[in-house]
Amino acid sequence: MIERKQLKERTQVTFVLPEGTPEGPVSVVGDFNHWNPAAHPLEPQGNGTRAAKVTLPAHTSHAFRYLAAGDYWFNDEHADSHDGTNSRIHT
Structure with missing residues (x-):
């Protein structure tokens, strides 16, 4: 699931996955963090999910x-679109 919160000239995007699917650590990586897996690991939330927030223009x-x-690389079925290899989000 992808959540958005509009800020002044930015959009806060929260990437959300179920806590154990898939098992083990998961990061969201993309052109916004130079495909760096250490930049945005998904952290456990109190509601049984894990999430990472990214603020984008x-x-x-x-x-x-x-x-x-x-x-294990995978796409988000809730993304705005897919370009063949990657998920895409539009802010």
């Missing part, structure tokens, strides 16, 4: 994917 488009343990 408004009215932009970004490629991203999730990276889980074991070098």
Whole structure:
């Protein structure tokens, strides 16, 4: 799931996954963090999910994917679109 909160000229995007699916650590990586898995790890939330927040410029488009343990890459089915390899979010 992807949540958005409009700020003045930015959009706060929260990437949300169920706590144990997939198992192990998961990060959201994309062009907004230079595909760095250490930049935005998903952290456990009190409601049984895990999430990471990223603040992006408004009215932009970004490629991203999730990276889980074991070098398992996957896309977000709730993304705004897909470009063949990556999920895409539009702020």
